Amino acid sequence: MKKKLLITRRLPDANLAAARARYDVTLRDTADGLTVTEAAAALRDYDAILPTLGDQFTADAFGDDIRCGVLANFGVGYNHIDAVAAAKAGVAVSNTPDVVTDATADIGLTLILSTCRRAGEGERLVRADQWDGWGPTQMLGTHVTGKTVGIVGMGRIGQAVARRCHFGFEMPVKYYNRSQKPVEFPAEQVATLTELMGTCDIIVVTVPGGGGNTHLIDANALAAMRPEGIFVNIARGDVVDEDALIAALQSGQIAGAGLDVFASEPIVPDAFRAMENVVLLPHLGTAALEVREAMGQMALDNIIAWDEGRPLPQVV
Numbered sequence: 001m002k003k004k005l006l007i008t009r010r011l012p013d014a015n016l017a018a019a020r021a022r023y024d025v026t027l028r029d030t031a032d033g034l035t036v037t038e039a040a041a042a043l044r045d046y047d048a049i050l051p052t053l054g055d056q057f058t059a060d061a062f063g064d065d066i067r068c069g070v071l072a073n074f075g076v077g078y079n080h081i082d083a084v085a086a087a088k089a090g091v092a093v094s095n096t097p098d099v100v101t102d103a104t105a106d107i108g109l110t111l112i113l114s115t116c117r118r119a120g121e122g123e124r125l126v127r128a129d130q131w132d133g134w135g136p137t138q139m140l141g142t143h144v145t146g147k148t149v150g151i152v153g154m155g156r157i158g159q160a161v162a163r164r165c166h167f168g169f170e171m172p173v174k175y176y177n178r179s180q181k182p183v184e185f186p187a188e189q190v191a192t193l194t195e196l197m198g199t200c201d202i203i204v205v206t207v208p209g210g211g212g213n214t215h216l217i218d219a220n221a222l223a224a225m226r227p228e229g230i231f232v233n234i235a236r237g238d239v240v241d242e243d244a245l246i247a248a249l250q251s252g253q254i255a256g257a258g259l260d261v262f263a264s265e266p267i268v269p270d271a272f273r274a275m276e277n278v279v280l281l282p283h284l285g286t287a288a289l290e291v292r293e294a295m296g297q298m299a300l301d302n303i304i305a306w307d308e309g310r311p312l313p314q315v316v
Contacts, residue, residue, distance in 0.1 A: 003047035004045070004046045005049070006025075007019065008033070010029050015297060018297065019300055023048070036060050043062065043068045044065050047067060050303065051071055058085070061082075070306040073096065078093065094313070095316050096298040100291065101160050115256045116230055117144070120280075147202055149165045149173055150174045152217070154206075174199060204234065215238070215240070231258070233260065257278050258279040301313060
């Protein structure tokens with residue numbers, strides 16, 4: 001008899017076909033994440049679960065009579081899963097690193113360029129038929145080449161962003177990482193987050209969400225930035241104190257922001273939408289078919305490994 005697998009969001013067709021060829025699949029064809037109550041029920045009813053961002057596998061979800069043996073997360077970030085509670089309940093947890101690195105870094109560069117060069121504002125101007133022609137002082141933005149970029153969190157994605165900035169745009173690179181992190185290209189590790197925020201023209205956040213990184217970027221961190229500074233977040237929404245960022249943008253304390261993630265997705269604060277100096281994307285970090293297919297296959301590979309009694313290749 002096939003094991004029962006719950007997939008909490010619609011995956012690419014290739015992934016669904018591969019899953020159905022091996023397992024008894026239940027697909028939740030909705031954009032809403034599992035509530036804590038639904039997550040608890042799923043842990044009781046299914047042998048394996050392929051969850052993703054928004055599914056609330058908090059400590060409260062791990063009750064008695066758990067049937068599930070593995071949570072193979074679709075995505076590198078897993079702050080929606082209490083990995084400690086899962087381990088205590090005997091549920092293995094995996095994620096999908098590596099395959100998301102380049103696509104997410106590309107979105108980081110998209111946001112840097114779009115925010116610095118006011119691309120979102122300009123596109124809205126053209127669509128509204130309010131452009132009255134080219135002029136020498138029209139829509140002047142920030143020149144990107146040669147600016148100093150600061151990377152918060154020098155993991156896989158942080159390094160991929162830094163490489164693009166250094167080799168593609170001749171940008172000096174600085175970075176803050178809680179541990180020593182040598183890299184294979186010119187970059188300076190600084191001792192504190194405040195130092196990084198205060199000495200760079202553009203800040204890009206790439207740390208994991210949740211835990212000690214919640215509101216890592218707070219009012220004090222933003223206050224250290226230069227008035228012409230540009231802030232970009234491609235990490236998780238909870239890494240940033242959104243109220244503090246809104247205040248910094250509204251007051252002109254910083255020049256602009258590019259955001260692909262938000263604290264309460266899909267809810268985006270009205271204040272962000274009201275500001276022309278903010279570029280907003282609907283969590284597009286890995287939104288390319290080949291990337292999403294690779295993520296889905298990696299998640300399935302971890303489920304298959306669990307099913308066959310092998311170590312999970314991407315265990316967290």
